Every structure is written in structure tokens, then in C-alpha cells.
Amino acid sequence: MNSLKYMFLSVLFLSVLTTSCSNDDDNDEPKITNEVEGLFKIQDITNATHTVELFNKEGDFYTGYNAVSMRLKDNATDSYIEDASFSWMPMMQMPMMEHSCPRSTIAKASGKNTVFEGYIIYQMTNTDGSGWSITVNYTIDGVDYTASDAISVWQNDNQNVTSFMGSDDNRYIISMIKPNNPIIGINDLMVGVYKMESMMSFPVVENFSIALDPRMPGMGNHSSPNNTDLSYSMSDDMYHGNLSLTMTGYWVLNLKLMNTNDDVLKGEDVTEENTQSSLYLELEF
Incomplete structure (x- = not known):
């Protein structure tokens, strides 16, 4: 009887140990997959050896500020690269010329093993999203x-980026970055300024x-209290700066x-005679 008891306990122990090891192995891949949880893939860019995976919270590029997450996959092994250095060059092809746009460097995302991140600011696009x-x-x-x-690259509904010639004969680009989810209050x-x-x-x-x-053009062009001008950090x-929004709707x-x-x-x-500045961004919530 004792020998049967010990045999049963041994089988139970081995079963638990095997299950535990199997779960540990199975969890390795989800850890890598979950590093882009909450993001949507924009596009894969592939060459003979690797696939560059581009992600953001929308699953598309839009005019204005785009936070971009990136992973690099080895095509032969289907494994993700943890150590690499990156640079990128977005290009807009126009009938008579081509140009790039403001963009950040690319760095390893904090707390991630395989995810790198940066941002791109597209100042324009074609109506069908083409050209980039x-x-x-x-x-x-x-x-x-x-x-x-x-x-x-799709056109944003509101003007969240503007490109203009300054009085010093230099061209500038201003893009709104925050607020992402505006509130009453x-x-x-936060905006970026680029030359x-x-x-x-x-x-x-x-x-x-x-x-x-x-200002709210649809509400008598009224302003709001407790705004502060923007300064460089x-x-x-x-x-x-501080943006005070007193009600929902369309703001300039x-x-x-x-x-x-x-x-x-x-x-x-902005005055009674001049109801809007020639330099502006739009926000609606």
C-alpha cells in the first residue's frame, strides 16, 4: 500500500512540474507579442532579410504628429531583433519636387525588449492618401x-499642423501634439516648432x-480664462502652455x-475687426 502511495505522489509531482515548465515556455512568446498590446499595425516594410513592423494607436498615418512604434523581425527565424540602431526618411513625391518632414530619432522604448519608437510629423498629403x-x-x-x-497618409479632419513662411523669410512648421483627449478645464x-x-x-x-x-467661432468667438502662452522646454x-476649454465644440x-x-x-x-489670426490650429471635442 505504501509503495502505491509513493508511486501516486511521484506521478503527481512530475505532472505538476511538467505543466509548470510547459506554461513557462508558452509565456515567452506572449511576452514579446504583448509588447505592442494596445497598438495597431500600420504596415509591414519588408526586404530579403527582415520585416519592419510599424504600429501606432490608430493603425494609420495622418497629417500632423504621429507617434510610431517599430519592431524588426528576422524573416528566417520569425524572431524579433532586440539590439539595432535605426534612422528613417519619410519622403513626399510631388510633380516637380520631393521633400521630407519633421521627424525624431528612433530609440528603444522604455521597458520593452523589441520595440523602438519615435515620431513623424506629416505637414501635407494628397486627398487619396498617396504621395508618401x-x-x-x-x-x-x-x-x-x-x-x-x-x-x-490621410488628411486629419482639423488643422493640427501648419506650414508657413515667417517674416524672416524662413519656412516653419508648427504641429499640435497635446492634448490627445481634451477636457473641459x-x-x-504641447506643440512642436520646426524650421x-x-x-x-x-x-x-x-x-x-x-x-x-x-476662440469658439460658433459661439460669438468668445475666448476662455486662465490660458498661458507657450514656451520652449x-x-x-x-x-x-495652458489651454483653457470652457465647453465642448469647435475651437480655433x-x-x-x-x-x-x-x-x-x-x-x-484677435480683435473685433480681425476675428482670426493667420497662424492657427484647430481642435474639436
Whole structure:
């Protein structure tokens, strides 16, 4: 009887151990898969050796600010690369010219093993989403690779990005980054400001200032209290201010861009005669 008892316990122990090991092995792949949980794939860009997977929260590119997550898969093994360095070049092909757009560097996402991230700001697109392509250059163990393909960029419903010529004869791009989910009350307004140095180069503009005057055109063009102008932050290379929204609906964020000498490069005050600045962004919630 004792020998049967010990045999039963031994079988039970081995069964539990086997199940535990099997579960541990099964959990390895979901950990990698879950690193993009909550994101939607925009597109795969493939070459002979690897597949670049592009993700964001919408599953599409839109004009304005796009936060992008990226993974790199080895086509031969179906495994994801953990150590690589990246750069990218979005390109807009127009009938007589081509140009790029503001974009960040690409870095490993915090707390992730296989996900890299950055942002791209598309300042324009065609009505059918065509015209853009993207090239991703990357290096693994000292070997350089490249992958490229056409992409679709769709027009945002509201003007969340604007490109303009300043009074200093330089072209600038301003893009709204936050708020993502506006509320009635005080919102953190964050925008990026970029200078077009060439068709391919759009560096961040530092230490300018932006005057803010939000208005509701459909409600007598009234403003709101407790707004603050935007100032540059070295911590993230962005401009921050307080945006007060007193009710839901369509808002025009009237802006004036000033350089380090407080010279107005673009935009005007809103008055009874001038109901909207020539430099503005739109928001609706």
C-alpha cells in the first residue's frame, strides 16, 4: 500500500512540474507579442532579410504628429531583433519636387525588449492618401540594411499642423501634439516648432515663444480664462502652455510666433475687426 502511495505522489509531482515548465515556455512568446498590446499595425516594410513592423494607436498615418512604434523581425527565424540602431526618411513625391518632414530619432522604448519608437510629423498629403514613402535604415552587429515602401497618409479632419513662411523669410512648421483627449478645464497644450533648413532637414526651433488666444467661432468667438502662452522646454524640445476649454465644440487656437527678440514672425491679435489670426490650429471635442 505504501509503495502505491509513493508511486501516486511521484506521478503527481512530475505532472505538476511538467505543466509548470510547459506554461513557462508558452509565456515567452506572449511576452514579446504583448509588447505592442494596445497598438495597431500600420504596415509591414519588408526586404530579403527582415520585416519592419510599424504600429501606432490608430493603425494609420495622418497629417500632423504621429507617434510610431517599430519592431524588426528576422524573416528566417520569425524572431524579433532586440539590439539595432535605426534612422528613417519619410519622403513626399510631388510633380516637380520631393521633400521630407519633421521627424525624431528612433530609440528603444522604455521597458520593452523589441520595440523602438519615435515620431513623424506629416505637414501635407494628397486627398487619396498617396504621395508618401518611407525608408528605414538600420544596423545590426555592424551590418547595414535598408527597407522602403510607399505609405498612405490621410488628411486629419482639423488643422493640427501648419506650414508657413515667417517674416524672416524662413519656412516653419508648427504641429499640435497635446492634448490627445481634451477636457473641459485646463489642458496641457504641447506643440512642436520646426524650421525647414532644406527639403530634407527640419530641425527643432529652440527658445522662441508662442502667444495663445483660443476662440469658439460658433459661439460669438468668445475666448476662455486662465490660458498661458507657450514656451520652449529643453527637457523634450517642445513648447508648453495652458489651454483653457470652457465647453465642448469647435475651437480655433489663434497663435503668434515670436523669435528670441520678440519679433512676430507670423500671426496677429484677435480683435473685433480681425476675428482670426493667420497662424492657427484647430481642435474639436
